[in-house]
Amino acid sequence: MSEESLQEFSLQLLRSGNRAEIARLVDAHSTKIYRLALKMLANPQDAEDVLQNTFLKAMQALPSFEGRSSLSTWLYRIAANEALMTIRRQKPEVEITLQGNDEYDEELPLTQFADWCCLPEAELMSSEAKRHLDKAIHQLPEKLRMVFILRDIEGLSIYETSEALDLTETAVKTRLLRARLKLRESLSVYYGERLDTEKI
Amino acid sequence: MKEDINCGAFLESISDYVDGISGDALCKEIERHMADCEDCRVVVDTLKKTIYLYHETSVKTTIPIDVRERLFHRLDLDDFIKKETLP
Numbered sequence: 001m002s003e004e005s006l007q008e009f010s011l012q013l014l015r016s017g018n019r020a021e022i023a024r025l026v027d028a029h030s031t032k033i034y035r036l037a038l039k040m041l042a043n044p045q046d047a048e049d050v051l052q053n054t055f056l057k058a059m060q061a062l063p064s065f066e067g068r069s070s071l072s073t074w075l076y077r078i079a080a081n082e083a084l085m086t087i088r089r090q091k092p093e094v095e096i097t098l099q100g101n102d103e104y105d106e107e108l109p110l111t112q113f114a115d116w117c118c119l120p121e122a123e124l125m126s127s128e129a130k131r132h133l134d135k136a137i138h139q140l141p142e143k144l145r146m147v148f149i150l151r152d153i154e155g156l157s158i159y160e161t162s163e164a165l166d167l168t169e170t171a172v173k174t175r176l177l178r179a180r181l182k183l184r185e186s187l188s189v190y191y192g193e194r195l196d197t198e199k200i
Numbered sequence: 201m202k203e204d205i206n207c208g209a210f211l212e213s214i215s216d217y218v219d220g221i222s223g224d225a226l227c228k229e230i231e232r233h234m235a236d237c238e239d240c241r242v243v244v245d246t247l248k249k250t251i252y253l254y255h256e257t258s259v260k261t262t263i264p265i266d267v268r269e270r271l272f273h274r275l276d277l278d279d280f281i282k283k284e285t286l287p
Contacts, residue, residue, distance in 0.1 A: 022277065051267070116246060124249075125257060130257055133253060137254070183250050184246055187250050
């Protein structure tokens with residue numbers, strides 16, 4: 001990932017528990033991990049717990065980190081699992097696994113064809129619009145939401161997302177397509193109404 | 201949306217297309233299809249905008265100062281709280 005290539009870390013220092021190097025690692029990645037947790041859980045306290053647990057677990061595991069994936073991907077993997085464990089605790093009745101079947105019976109969602117791209121930026125990014133963006137993403141099933149956050153918000157590649165979530169690249173692409181189309185549908189309903197209001 | 205098989209195939213390829221990773225041949229085919237199919241053009245444009253809006257509104261979120269301080273405290277890194285650890 002580009003940020004990590006700019007920000008190199010000494011694995012030797014990290015493995016040996018060098019606190020200054022660990023502090024650098026935490027500062028380089030804490031915003032990304034916090035953002036992932038906040039987007040997954042929509043609750044600042046839960047996001048903070050995930051953030052702390054992610055780095056606590058990472059510090060414990062650093063001496064045995066083999067470097068097969070990048071540090072960034074490895075941290076995302078820990079954080080993704082922490083976030084899912086939090087959801088499982090809150091919704092024990094719902095079975096949530098990142099892995100598992102990706103057989104979707106329903107058709108790809110496509111019913112909205114309003115062209116709302118021309119709306120002014122101020123309207124597209126108003127406080128009310130942002131609340132709708134948050135609402136829409138939280139209506140996604142967890143496993144679709146996680147893929148969308150890593151790929152489209154955090155900017156991981158398909159390969160990095162598959163590494164972080166222990167999925168095949170095909171599964172990542174399948175989930176990403178569904179997540180994107182579901183969000184586009186929801187936003188099209190919302191912005192389509194604003195478009196109609198503008199025309200009146 | 202025009203009722204032909206191209207719309208279905210188009211939808212399956214739309215992610216690769218907006219990511220710019222569909223091959224040249226498929227890319228040209230998709231663009232030819234969009235020139236004839238207004239609905240599919242709108243789907244592509246609004247999909248790109250959807251991704252853009254989520255990215256733009258999210259990347260501005262940074263870790264709050266008090267959250268960072270509690271994190272450093274929890275990790276027993278209190279002596280680095282006030283220091284700039286990154287260039």
